[in-house]
Amino acid sequence: MVEARSSDWYQRASAPVKTYSGRALIASALIPVGVLVTLLLVQAQREKWPFSPEHQTNDVGHSRPAAGKTEGSRAAAARVSVELTAKQLEMLGVQFETAEVRKLDETVPAVASAVIDESRIVEVHPRVSGWLEQLYVRTTGQNVGAGQALGAVFSQELYASQLEYLAALRRAGTAPASVVLAAGRTRLKVLGMSEAEIRRIERTRQADRLVTIAAPRSGFVLDRGATQGITVDPSTNILSIADVTRLWIIAEVAESDAARIHVGSSASLTFPLSGRPPFIARVEFIYPTLTERTRSVRVRMAVPNIGGALRPGMYGSAQISAAPRYVLTIGRDTVVDTGISQHVFVRGAKNQFEPHPVKLGTRVGDRVEVLEGLVVGEQVVSAGVFLLDSESRLRASGATGHGGHGGGSQPAPKREGNAPPTKAPAQHEHQP
Numbered sequence: 001m002v003e004a005r006s007s008d009w010y011q012r013a014s015a016p017v018k019t020y021s022g023r024a025l026i027a028s029a030l031i032p033v034g035v036l037v038t039l040l041l042v043q044a045q046r047e048k049w050p051f052s053p054e055h056q057t058n059d060v061g062h063s064r065p066a067a068g069k070t071e072g073s074r075a076a077a078a079r080v081s082v083e084l085t086a087k088q089l090e091m092l093g094v095q096f097e098t099a100e101v102r103k104l105d106e107t108v109p110a111v112a113s114a115v116i117d118e119s120r121i122v123e124v125h126p127r128v129s130g131w132l133e134q135l136y137v138r139t140t141g142q143n144v145g146a147g148q149a150l151g152a153v154f155s156q157e158l159y160a161s162q163l164e165y166l167a168a169l170r171r172a173g174t175a176p177a178s179v180v181l182a183a184g185r186t187r188l189k190v191l192g193m194s195e196a197e198i199r200r201i202e203r204t205r206q207a208d209r210l211v212t213i214a215a216p217r218s219g220f221v222l223d224r225g226a227t228q229g230i231t232v233d234p235s236t237n238i239l240s241i242a243d244v245t246r247l248w249i250i251a252e253v254a255e256s257d258a259a260r261i262h263v264g265s266s267a268s269l270t271f272p273l274s275g276r277p278p279f280i281a282r283v284e285f286i287y288p289t290l291t292e293r294t295r296s297v298r299v300r301m302a303v304p305n306i307g308g309a310l311r312p313g314m315y316g317s318a319q320i321s322a323a324p325r326y327v328l329t330i331g332r333d334t335v336v337d338t339g340i341s342q343h344v345f346v347r348g349a350k351n352q353f354e355p356h357p358v359k360l361g362t363r364v365g366d367r368v369e370v371l372e373g374l375v376v377g378e379q380v381v382s383a384g385v386f387l388l389d390s391e392s393r394l395r396a397s398g399a400t401g402h403g404g405h406g407g408g409s410q411p412a413p414k415r416e417g418n419a420p421p422t423k424a425p426a427q428h429e430h431q432p
Contacts, residue, residue, distance in 0.1 A: 079343070079355040079392040089351065095383035096347055099374045102329045105321065106364055108260060110251040110299070112269060112318040114310045117302065120243035122216050126232045127192030130155030133210060135228035137221060137239060144215045150239055152210040153232060158191045162207035169202065219243040247310055249281060249301040251318040255290060258297040260322035262286075267301060271316035276309040283320065329367045334380045335360065336389050345388050347379040355392055 084094070126132075134152035137144060144150065165184035172181050188198050193211055201207060223240040226232060249269055253261055265283045281301040290297055299320065303310070334344050335358070342360055345353045358373030374380070381388055 128155040129233040252296040267320040
């Protein structure tokens with residue numbers, strides 16, 4: 001009894017202690033969080049949110065410049081104009097060229113593949129209903145020639161037509177050909193008999209039980225739709241034959257370049273695995289739909305398959321000539337590319353060279369298109385541009401520059417007392 005009372009007292013005494021300790025832990029955890037949130041809000045009101053991208057710094061006390069349109073102007077601001085004498089221009093080997101409008105011949109790259117010419121695929125159907133008793137070509141991929149026997153069909157309708165024609169032929173005897181005889185001969189042709197088969201039954205006076213189905217053109221068996229022994233009718237596709245002596249080349253042109261391609265544009269095609277050297281083709285057709293999966297437009301060209309080197313399904317590459325454009329261009333050597341921006345040095349009055357930020361477009365060969373930053377007729381530095389850029393940055397940093405580069409002279413040191421004047425340190429010059 002005493003033990004039961006003591007246990008009950010212990011539980012009642014310990015319950016408030018547990019509740020109190022849990023509340024104290026929660027309060028101790030919330031206080032630092034509240035202080036931190038308060039400090040961040042104060043910081044946001046006074047300056048900016050410290051973790052925002054524009055507030056991050058590279059060095060202590062210096063904010064990282066935001067990327068965007070100002071990068072080019074800031075890069076140009078890190079340089080100043082440079083004035084050089086005629087002697088200094090000669091020593092540095094500085095040369096110039098003029099920004100001018102030129103015809104820009106561009107090529108559009110594309111992935112190309114060889115496919116079967118759809119206009120060279122034929123399907124072989126019987127002309128009459130009956131049974132396919134013989135099938136001489138039974139595998140896909142097998143080559144066949146024009147006129148080659150593909151199978152033989154027995155048709156009651158055709159057999160009866162042969163007997164009627166032979167009966168009319170016997171009745172005619174040696175008399176001139178009648179209208180009935182001509183109609184019977186025409187019917188046999190319509191039902192699928194060749195001229196040679198008709199002449200044979202005329203000579204032997206015996207009807208053929210089986211009529212041969214011949215290949216309408218040369219090629220290889222693309223698909224086999226019938227099996228020997230089945231019943232057939234004019235809707236039955238026995239075989240499909242494809243002629244691969246001429247193939248289509250399908251090029252996938254990016255959606256952004258599609259407007260620059262036209263019917264008749266020439267293209268240089270390369271299929272390395274075919275063993276065939278690069279060859280030229282012309283665009284015959286531009287498909288009106290866009291391939292949504294690749295966001296590309298299909299362009300079709302037709303080429304002769306010389307020696308069968310190209311196989312349907314092969315992949316290659318195409319360089320398609322785009323419509324020429326007349327644009328403002330400069331030489332690629334005139335551009336200083338910092339990785340963030342591009343600029344050139346424009347020649348002003350009295351050999352004053354000013355750094356101009358430029359926006360470039362398409363690069364073709366040794367020329368580059370200028371979208372912004374220059375006008376027609378301005379002269380830009382084409383040789384010695386990197387030495388000039390180095391001098392421009394050096395002067396922008398507050399230094400006086402190299403004497404040989406047209407910089408200012410170094411100040412003479414002060415004399416103390418009656419000490420003889422000392423010579424200024426010799427300025428070094430670049431040897432030509």
